[in-house]
Amino acid sequence: MADAIKVANVGDIEDEEALIVEADDTGLDKAIAVFRVGEEYFAIDDMCTHAVASLGDGYTDGDIVECPIHAAKFSMQTGEALTLPATKPVCTHQVEVRGDEIWLLPGVPVPGAILS
Ligand code: FES
Secondary structure, rough: OOOOEEEEOOOOOOOOEEEEEHHHOOOOOOOOEEEEEEEEEEEEEOOOOOOOOHHHOOEEEOOEEEEEOOEEEEEEOOOOOOOOOOOOOOOOOEEEEEEEEEEEEEOOOOOOOOOO
């Protein structure tokens, strides 16, 4: 687990878009994608578990993101791989809204997440 980091202010991330926090900044040696869905925020590993693709560059449908390469779908809430060709979940990370700031807790899984 790494220290909590401020990644954005409320309003910086467009609805159904993601901010990719680069590996150098997460403290975990891996990038994390922070998604906004309405007024909620979800964070998962940016790297797809099937091959090399950025889920932060994927297509969103509510709290589901579709990998831009082979179209596997993942739950942003639990990290579960919902469709093939991915079979392994992605790690989730907690996000907190503190006032008008968005903070990421790298390595702190969301309660109820499917652990990879
Ligand atoms: S790289 Fe994501 S589904 Fe293949």
